[in-house]
Amino acid sequence: MTPDQIPQLIAQIALADARVRREDPTEQRAQVLMWAGILADVPLDYAVRAVQKHYAKSTWPILPADIATQWAAAVRDRMSRDVDPAPPVDPDDEAAYRAHLTAHRRAVATGQEPPVEHHALTAGPAAAEAERRRAAIGKYIPIAVDDALSAHRPQRAARLAVLREGRPDALAVPCPVETCRAAVGAACTRPGKGQTRHRLAGPHPSRTDYAAERAA
Structure with missing residues:
Protein backbone atom coordinates (compact mmCIF):
# COMPACT_ATOMS: atom_id res chain seq x y z
CA MET A 1 0.00 0.00 0.00
CA THR A 2 1.01 3.61 -0.55
CA PRO A 3 0.79 6.35 2.12
CA ASP A 4 -2.28 7.69 0.28
CA GLN A 5 -4.09 4.38 0.85
CA ILE A 6 -3.37 4.08 4.57
CA PRO A 7 -6.07 6.62 5.64
CA GLN A 8 -8.62 4.54 3.69
CA LEU A 9 -7.55 1.44 5.59
CA ILE A 10 -7.61 3.17 8.96
CA ALA A 11 -11.09 4.55 8.19
CA GLN A 12 -12.25 0.98 7.51
CA ILE A 13 -10.71 -0.20 10.77
CA ALA A 14 -12.32 2.67 12.70
CA LEU A 15 -15.76 1.40 11.70
CA ALA A 16 -15.09 -1.61 13.92
CA ASP A 17 -12.54 -0.15 16.35
CA ALA A 18 -12.25 3.62 16.88
CA ARG A 19 -9.26 3.08 19.17
CA VAL A 20 -6.95 2.62 16.19
CA ARG A 21 -7.47 6.07 14.66
CA ARG A 22 -5.26 8.92 15.91
CA GLU A 23 -6.92 12.29 16.49
CA ASP A 24 -3.88 14.54 16.73
CA PRO A 25 -2.75 15.70 13.21
CA THR A 26 0.92 15.11 14.03
CA GLU A 27 0.18 11.62 15.31
CA GLN A 28 -1.98 10.94 12.26
CA ARG A 29 0.90 11.76 9.89
CA ALA A 30 3.29 9.61 11.92
CA GLN A 31 0.77 6.76 11.94
CA VAL A 32 0.34 6.92 8.16
CA LEU A 33 4.10 6.81 7.57
CA MET A 34 4.59 3.96 10.04
CA TRP A 35 1.78 1.82 8.63
CA ALA A 36 2.82 2.55 5.04
CA GLY A 37 6.34 1.35 5.77
CA ILE A 38 5.14 -1.87 7.37
CA LEU A 39 2.43 -2.60 4.79
CA ALA A 40 4.32 -1.46 1.68
CA ASP A 41 3.99 -4.90 0.01
CA VAL A 42 0.38 -5.56 1.08
CA PRO A 43 -2.47 -4.73 -1.34
CA LEU A 44 -5.26 -2.59 0.12
CA ASP A 45 -8.03 -5.08 -0.64
CA TYR A 46 -6.11 -7.85 1.14
CA ALA A 47 -5.50 -5.61 4.15
CA VAL A 48 -9.24 -4.86 4.41
CA ARG A 49 -10.02 -8.59 4.35
CA ALA A 50 -7.36 -9.19 7.02
CA VAL A 51 -8.99 -6.55 9.21
CA GLN A 52 -12.39 -8.19 8.82
CA LYS A 53 -10.89 -11.57 9.66
CA HIS A 54 -9.18 -10.14 12.75
CA TYR A 55 -12.27 -8.50 14.22
CA ALA A 56 -14.39 -11.55 13.49
CA LYS A 57 -12.33 -13.37 16.13
CA SER A 58 -10.75 -10.73 18.37
CA THR A 59 -11.64 -7.60 20.33
CA TRP A 60 -8.01 -6.46 20.54
CA PRO A 61 -6.96 -3.50 18.39
CA ILE A 62 -5.31 -4.64 15.18
CA LEU A 63 -1.68 -3.76 14.52
CA PRO A 64 -0.03 -3.37 11.12
CA ALA A 65 2.17 -6.34 12.01
CA ASP A 66 -0.96 -8.50 12.24
CA ILE A 67 -1.81 -7.68 8.62
CA ALA A 68 1.79 -8.01 7.39
CA THR A 69 2.15 -11.41 9.07
CA GLN A 70 -1.01 -12.75 7.44
CA TRP A 71 0.14 -11.45 4.05
CA ALA A 72 3.58 -13.05 4.39
CA ALA A 73 1.96 -16.39 5.26
CA ALA A 74 -0.36 -16.13 2.25
CA VAL A 75 2.60 -15.39 -0.05
CA ARG A 76 4.56 -18.37 1.31
CA ASP A 77 1.56 -20.64 0.78
CA ARG A 78 1.05 -19.52 -2.82
CA MET A 79 4.74 -19.80 -3.68
CA SER A 80 5.04 -23.25 -2.09
CA ARG A 81 2.20 -24.52 -4.29
CA ASP A 82 3.53 -22.98 -7.49
CA VAL A 83 5.65 -25.32 -9.65
CA ASP A 84 7.42 -22.41 -11.38
CA PRO A 85 6.54 -23.55 -14.93
CA ALA A 86 9.06 -23.02 -17.70
CA PRO A 87 8.43 -19.69 -19.47
CA PRO A 88 7.06 -20.00 -23.04
CA VAL A 89 10.17 -18.36 -24.51
CA ASP A 90 13.42 -19.56 -26.05
CA PRO A 91 15.49 -20.90 -23.12
CA ASP A 92 18.65 -19.67 -24.83
CA ASP A 93 17.31 -16.10 -24.61
CA GLY A 138 12.50 -33.51 -24.13
CA LYS A 139 15.29 -33.31 -21.59
CA TYR A 140 16.36 -29.86 -22.74
CA ILE A 141 19.56 -28.36 -21.40
CA PRO A 142 20.68 -24.91 -22.61
CA ILE A 143 23.70 -25.01 -24.92
CA ALA A 144 25.78 -22.85 -22.57
CA VAL A 145 25.14 -25.29 -19.70
CA ASP A 146 26.05 -28.30 -21.85
CA ASP A 147 29.29 -26.64 -22.89
CA ALA A 148 30.17 -25.77 -19.28
CA LEU A 149 29.65 -29.41 -18.22
CA SER A 150 31.45 -30.96 -21.19
CA ALA A 151 34.65 -31.64 -19.24
CA HIS A 152 32.68 -33.66 -16.69
CA ARG A 153 30.57 -35.54 -19.27
CA PRO A 154 32.90 -36.44 -22.13
CA GLN A 155 30.54 -39.01 -23.65
CA ARG A 156 27.68 -36.52 -23.94
CA ALA A 157 30.08 -33.83 -25.18
CA ALA A 158 31.35 -36.13 -27.94
CA ARG A 159 27.80 -37.00 -28.93
CA LEU A 160 26.80 -33.33 -29.10
CA ALA A 161 29.87 -32.57 -31.21
CA VAL A 162 28.76 -35.23 -33.70
CA LEU A 163 25.25 -33.77 -33.88
CA ARG A 164 26.51 -30.22 -34.34
CA GLU A 165 28.73 -31.34 -37.21
CA GLY A 166 25.77 -32.97 -38.90
CA ARG A 167 27.17 -36.51 -38.66
CA PRO A 168 24.93 -39.47 -37.78
CA ASP A 169 24.40 -40.08 -34.07
CA ALA A 170 25.50 -43.66 -33.49
CA LEU A 171 24.01 -43.74 -29.99
CA ALA A 172 20.56 -43.05 -31.43
CA VAL A 173 20.42 -46.70 -32.60
CA PRO A 174 21.28 -50.00 -30.90
CA CYS A 175 24.64 -51.51 -31.74
CA PRO A 176 24.37 -54.35 -34.28
CA VAL A 177 27.69 -55.95 -33.25
CA GLU A 178 26.94 -59.39 -31.85
CA THR A 179 29.44 -59.09 -28.98
CA CYS A 180 28.18 -55.64 -28.00
CA ARG A 181 24.45 -55.12 -28.54
CA ALA A 182 24.51 -51.80 -26.67
CA ALA A 183 21.06 -50.28 -26.25
CA VAL A 184 20.04 -46.86 -27.58
CA GLY A 185 21.93 -44.16 -25.69
CA ALA A 186 24.44 -46.62 -24.18
CA ALA A 187 28.11 -46.67 -25.09
CA CYS A 188 29.59 -49.57 -27.01
CA THR A 189 31.54 -52.16 -25.03
CA ARG A 190 33.72 -55.20 -25.63
CA PRO A 191 33.92 -58.40 -23.57
CA GLY A 192 36.51 -58.63 -20.80
CA LYS A 193 37.51 -61.41 -18.51
CA GLY A 194 34.65 -63.33 -17.01
CA GLN A 195 31.47 -61.25 -16.98
CA THR A 196 33.21 -57.89 -17.15
CA ARG A 197 32.87 -55.53 -20.09
CA HIS A 198 35.05 -52.61 -21.18
CA ARG A 199 33.58 -49.40 -22.53
CA LEU A 200 34.97 -48.28 -25.87
CA ALA A 201 36.15 -44.73 -26.52
CA GLY A 202 33.72 -44.51 -29.43
CA PRO A 203 30.97 -46.51 -31.13
CA HIS A 204 31.65 -49.52 -33.32
CA PRO A 205 32.03 -48.49 -36.99
CA SER A 206 29.14 -50.74 -37.99
CA ARG A 207 26.93 -48.93 -35.48
CA THR A 208 27.86 -45.59 -37.04
CA ASP A 209 27.06 -47.01 -40.47
CA TYR A 210 23.73 -48.32 -39.17
CA ALA A 211 22.88 -44.87 -37.78
CA ALA A 212 23.70 -43.29 -41.14
CA GLU A 213 21.42 -45.76 -42.92
CA ARG A 214 18.58 -45.03 -40.49
CA ALA A 215 19.05 -41.28 -40.89
CA ALA A 216 18.95 -41.59 -44.67
Missing part, protein backbone atom coordinates in the same frame (compact mmCIF):
# COMPACT_ATOMS: atom_id res chain seq x y z
CA GLU A 94 18.44 -15.71 -21.01
CA ALA A 95 17.14 -12.15 -20.57
CA ALA A 96 13.64 -12.99 -21.79
CA TYR A 97 13.61 -16.25 -19.81
CA ARG A 98 14.55 -14.52 -16.56
CA ALA A 99 12.17 -11.61 -17.16
CA HIS A 100 9.19 -13.92 -17.77
CA LEU A 101 10.08 -16.09 -14.77
CA THR A 102 10.41 -13.04 -12.51
CA ALA A 103 7.09 -11.60 -13.73
CA HIS A 104 5.32 -14.91 -13.09
CA ARG A 105 6.72 -15.21 -9.58
CA ARG A 106 5.78 -11.62 -8.75
CA ALA A 107 2.25 -12.14 -10.07
CA VAL A 108 1.80 -15.29 -7.96
CA ALA A 109 3.31 -13.65 -4.87
CA THR A 110 0.99 -10.63 -5.12
CA GLY A 111 -2.09 -12.72 -5.89
CA GLN A 112 -2.51 -11.39 -9.44
CA GLU A 113 -2.18 -14.94 -10.80
CA PRO A 114 -3.05 -18.25 -9.11
CA PRO A 115 -0.25 -20.73 -8.42
CA VAL A 116 0.41 -23.22 -11.22
CA GLU A 117 0.11 -26.38 -9.19
CA HIS A 118 1.49 -29.81 -10.09
CA HIS A 119 -1.92 -31.41 -10.61
CA ALA A 120 -2.82 -28.63 -13.04
CA LEU A 121 0.01 -29.79 -15.28
CA THR A 122 -0.67 -33.51 -15.00
CA ALA A 123 -4.48 -33.69 -14.92
CA GLY A 124 -7.53 -32.04 -16.41
CA PRO A 125 -7.85 -30.22 -19.75
CA ALA A 126 -4.25 -29.00 -19.69
CA ALA A 127 -2.76 -32.49 -19.35
CA ALA A 128 -2.67 -33.30 -23.07
CA GLU A 129 -1.08 -29.96 -23.95
CA ALA A 130 1.45 -30.29 -21.14
CA GLU A 131 2.43 -33.76 -22.31
CA ARG A 132 2.75 -32.55 -25.90
CA ARG A 133 5.09 -29.75 -24.83
CA ARG A 134 7.11 -32.06 -22.60
CA ALA A 135 7.59 -34.52 -25.46
CA ALA A 136 8.57 -31.73 -27.83
CA ILE A 137 11.09 -30.23 -25.42
Whole structure:
Protein backbone atom coordinates (compact mmCIF):
# COMPACT_ATOMS: atom_id res chain seq x y z
CA MET A 1 0.00 0.00 0.00
CA THR A 2 1.01 3.61 -0.55
CA PRO A 3 0.79 6.35 2.12
CA ASP A 4 -2.28 7.69 0.28
CA GLN A 5 -4.09 4.38 0.85
CA ILE A 6 -3.37 4.08 4.57
CA PRO A 7 -6.07 6.62 5.64
CA GLN A 8 -8.62 4.54 3.69
CA LEU A 9 -7.55 1.44 5.59
CA ILE A 10 -7.61 3.17 8.96
CA ALA A 11 -11.09 4.55 8.19
CA GLN A 12 -12.25 0.98 7.51
CA ILE A 13 -10.71 -0.20 10.77
CA ALA A 14 -12.32 2.67 12.70
CA LEU A 15 -15.76 1.40 11.70
CA ALA A 16 -15.09 -1.61 13.92
CA ASP A 17 -12.54 -0.15 16.35
CA ALA A 18 -12.25 3.62 16.88
CA ARG A 19 -9.26 3.08 19.17
CA VAL A 20 -6.95 2.62 16.19
CA ARG A 21 -7.47 6.07 14.66
CA ARG A 22 -5.26 8.92 15.91
CA GLU A 23 -6.92 12.29 16.49
CA ASP A 24 -3.88 14.54 16.73
CA PRO A 25 -2.75 15.70 13.21
CA THR A 26 0.92 15.11 14.03
CA GLU A 27 0.18 11.62 15.31
CA GLN A 28 -1.98 10.94 12.26
CA ARG A 29 0.90 11.76 9.89
CA ALA A 30 3.29 9.61 11.92
CA GLN A 31 0.77 6.76 11.94
CA VAL A 32 0.34 6.92 8.16
CA LEU A 33 4.10 6.81 7.57
CA MET A 34 4.59 3.96 10.04
CA TRP A 35 1.78 1.82 8.63
CA ALA A 36 2.82 2.55 5.04
CA GLY A 37 6.34 1.35 5.77
CA ILE A 38 5.14 -1.87 7.37
CA LEU A 39 2.43 -2.60 4.79
CA ALA A 40 4.32 -1.46 1.68
CA ASP A 41 3.99 -4.90 0.01
CA VAL A 42 0.38 -5.56 1.08
CA PRO A 43 -2.47 -4.73 -1.34
CA LEU A 44 -5.26 -2.59 0.12
CA ASP A 45 -8.03 -5.08 -0.64
CA TYR A 46 -6.11 -7.85 1.14
CA ALA A 47 -5.50 -5.61 4.15
CA VAL A 48 -9.24 -4.86 4.41
CA ARG A 49 -10.02 -8.59 4.35
CA ALA A 50 -7.36 -9.19 7.02
CA VAL A 51 -8.99 -6.55 9.21
CA GLN A 52 -12.39 -8.19 8.82
CA LYS A 53 -10.89 -11.57 9.66
CA HIS A 54 -9.18 -10.14 12.75
CA TYR A 55 -12.27 -8.50 14.22
CA ALA A 56 -14.39 -11.55 13.49
CA LYS A 57 -12.33 -13.37 16.13
CA SER A 58 -10.75 -10.73 18.37
CA THR A 59 -11.64 -7.60 20.33
CA TRP A 60 -8.01 -6.46 20.54
CA PRO A 61 -6.96 -3.50 18.39
CA ILE A 62 -5.31 -4.64 15.18
CA LEU A 63 -1.68 -3.76 14.52
CA PRO A 64 -0.03 -3.37 11.12
CA ALA A 65 2.17 -6.34 12.01
CA ASP A 66 -0.96 -8.50 12.24
CA ILE A 67 -1.81 -7.68 8.62
CA ALA A 68 1.79 -8.01 7.39
CA THR A 69 2.15 -11.41 9.07
CA GLN A 70 -1.01 -12.75 7.44
CA TRP A 71 0.14 -11.45 4.05
CA ALA A 72 3.58 -13.05 4.39
CA ALA A 73 1.96 -16.39 5.26
CA ALA A 74 -0.36 -16.13 2.25
CA VAL A 75 2.60 -15.39 -0.05
CA ARG A 76 4.56 -18.37 1.31
CA ASP A 77 1.56 -20.64 0.78
CA ARG A 78 1.05 -19.52 -2.82
CA MET A 79 4.74 -19.80 -3.68
CA SER A 80 5.04 -23.25 -2.09
CA ARG A 81 2.20 -24.52 -4.29
CA ASP A 82 3.53 -22.98 -7.49
CA VAL A 83 5.65 -25.32 -9.65
CA ASP A 84 7.42 -22.41 -11.38
CA PRO A 85 6.54 -23.55 -14.93
CA ALA A 86 9.06 -23.02 -17.70
CA PRO A 87 8.43 -19.69 -19.47
CA PRO A 88 7.06 -20.00 -23.04
CA VAL A 89 10.17 -18.36 -24.51
CA ASP A 90 13.42 -19.56 -26.05
CA PRO A 91 15.49 -20.90 -23.12
CA ASP A 92 18.65 -19.67 -24.83
CA ASP A 93 17.31 -16.10 -24.61
CA GLU A 94 18.44 -15.71 -21.01
CA ALA A 95 17.14 -12.15 -20.57
CA ALA A 96 13.64 -12.99 -21.79
CA TYR A 97 13.61 -16.25 -19.81
CA ARG A 98 14.55 -14.52 -16.56
CA ALA A 99 12.17 -11.61 -17.16
CA HIS A 100 9.19 -13.92 -17.77
CA LEU A 101 10.08 -16.09 -14.77
CA THR A 102 10.41 -13.04 -12.51
CA ALA A 103 7.09 -11.60 -13.73
CA HIS A 104 5.32 -14.91 -13.09
CA ARG A 105 6.72 -15.21 -9.58
CA ARG A 106 5.78 -11.62 -8.75
CA ALA A 107 2.25 -12.14 -10.07
CA VAL A 108 1.80 -15.29 -7.96
CA ALA A 109 3.31 -13.65 -4.87
CA THR A 110 0.99 -10.63 -5.12
CA GLY A 111 -2.09 -12.72 -5.89
CA GLN A 112 -2.51 -11.39 -9.44
CA GLU A 113 -2.18 -14.94 -10.80
CA PRO A 114 -3.05 -18.25 -9.11
CA PRO A 115 -0.25 -20.73 -8.42
CA VAL A 116 0.41 -23.22 -11.22
CA GLU A 117 0.11 -26.38 -9.19
CA HIS A 118 1.49 -29.81 -10.09
CA HIS A 119 -1.92 -31.41 -10.61
CA ALA A 120 -2.82 -28.63 -13.04
CA LEU A 121 0.01 -29.79 -15.28
CA THR A 122 -0.67 -33.51 -15.00
CA ALA A 123 -4.48 -33.69 -14.92
CA GLY A 124 -7.53 -32.04 -16.41
CA PRO A 125 -7.85 -30.22 -19.75
CA ALA A 126 -4.25 -29.00 -19.69
CA ALA A 127 -2.76 -32.49 -19.35
CA ALA A 128 -2.67 -33.30 -23.07
CA GLU A 129 -1.08 -29.96 -23.95
CA ALA A 130 1.45 -30.29 -21.14
CA GLU A 131 2.43 -33.76 -22.31
CA ARG A 132 2.75 -32.55 -25.90
CA ARG A 133 5.09 -29.75 -24.83
CA ARG A 134 7.11 -32.06 -22.60
CA ALA A 135 7.59 -34.52 -25.46
CA ALA A 136 8.57 -31.73 -27.83
CA ILE A 137 11.09 -30.23 -25.42
CA GLY A 138 12.50 -33.51 -24.13
CA LYS A 139 15.29 -33.31 -21.59
CA TYR A 140 16.36 -29.86 -22.74
CA ILE A 141 19.56 -28.36 -21.40
CA PRO A 142 20.68 -24.91 -22.61
CA ILE A 143 23.70 -25.01 -24.92
CA ALA A 144 25.78 -22.85 -22.57
CA VAL A 145 25.14 -25.29 -19.70
CA ASP A 146 26.05 -28.30 -21.85
CA ASP A 147 29.29 -26.64 -22.89
CA ALA A 148 30.17 -25.77 -19.28
CA LEU A 149 29.65 -29.41 -18.22
CA SER A 150 31.45 -30.96 -21.19
CA ALA A 151 34.65 -31.64 -19.24
CA HIS A 152 32.68 -33.66 -16.69
CA ARG A 153 30.57 -35.54 -19.27
CA PRO A 154 32.90 -36.44 -22.13
CA GLN A 155 30.54 -39.01 -23.65
CA ARG A 156 27.68 -36.52 -23.94
CA ALA A 157 30.08 -33.83 -25.18
CA ALA A 158 31.35 -36.13 -27.94
CA ARG A 159 27.80 -37.00 -28.93
CA LEU A 160 26.80 -33.33 -29.10
CA ALA A 161 29.87 -32.57 -31.21
CA VAL A 162 28.76 -35.23 -33.70
CA LEU A 163 25.25 -33.77 -33.88
CA ARG A 164 26.51 -30.22 -34.34
CA GLU A 165 28.73 -31.34 -37.21
CA GLY A 166 25.77 -32.97 -38.90
CA ARG A 167 27.17 -36.51 -38.66
CA PRO A 168 24.93 -39.47 -37.78
CA ASP A 169 24.40 -40.08 -34.07
CA ALA A 170 25.50 -43.66 -33.49
CA LEU A 171 24.01 -43.74 -29.99
CA ALA A 172 20.56 -43.05 -31.43
CA VAL A 173 20.42 -46.70 -32.60
CA PRO A 174 21.28 -50.00 -30.90
CA CYS A 175 24.64 -51.51 -31.74
CA PRO A 176 24.37 -54.35 -34.28
CA VAL A 177 27.69 -55.95 -33.25
CA GLU A 178 26.94 -59.39 -31.85
CA THR A 179 29.44 -59.09 -28.98
CA CYS A 180 28.18 -55.64 -28.00
CA ARG A 181 24.45 -55.12 -28.54
CA ALA A 182 24.51 -51.80 -26.67
CA ALA A 183 21.06 -50.28 -26.25
CA VAL A 184 20.04 -46.86 -27.58
CA GLY A 185 21.93 -44.16 -25.69
CA ALA A 186 24.44 -46.62 -24.18
CA ALA A 187 28.11 -46.67 -25.09
CA CYS A 188 29.59 -49.57 -27.01
CA THR A 189 31.54 -52.16 -25.03
CA ARG A 190 33.72 -55.20 -25.63
CA PRO A 191 33.92 -58.40 -23.57
CA GLY A 192 36.51 -58.63 -20.80
CA LYS A 193 37.51 -61.41 -18.51
CA GLY A 194 34.65 -63.33 -17.01
CA GLN A 195 31.47 -61.25 -16.98
CA THR A 196 33.21 -57.89 -17.15
CA ARG A 197 32.87 -55.53 -20.09
CA HIS A 198 35.05 -52.61 -21.18
CA ARG A 199 33.58 -49.40 -22.53
CA LEU A 200 34.97 -48.28 -25.87
CA ALA A 201 36.15 -44.73 -26.52
CA GLY A 202 33.72 -44.51 -29.43
CA PRO A 203 30.97 -46.51 -31.13
CA HIS A 204 31.65 -49.52 -33.32
CA PRO A 205 32.03 -48.49 -36.99
CA SER A 206 29.14 -50.74 -37.99
CA ARG A 207 26.93 -48.93 -35.48
CA THR A 208 27.86 -45.59 -37.04
CA ASP A 209 27.06 -47.01 -40.47
CA TYR A 210 23.73 -48.32 -39.17
CA ALA A 211 22.88 -44.87 -37.78
CA ALA A 212 23.70 -43.29 -41.14
CA GLU A 213 21.42 -45.76 -42.92
CA ARG A 214 18.58 -45.03 -40.49
CA ALA A 215 19.05 -41.28 -40.89
CA ALA A 216 18.95 -41.59 -44.67
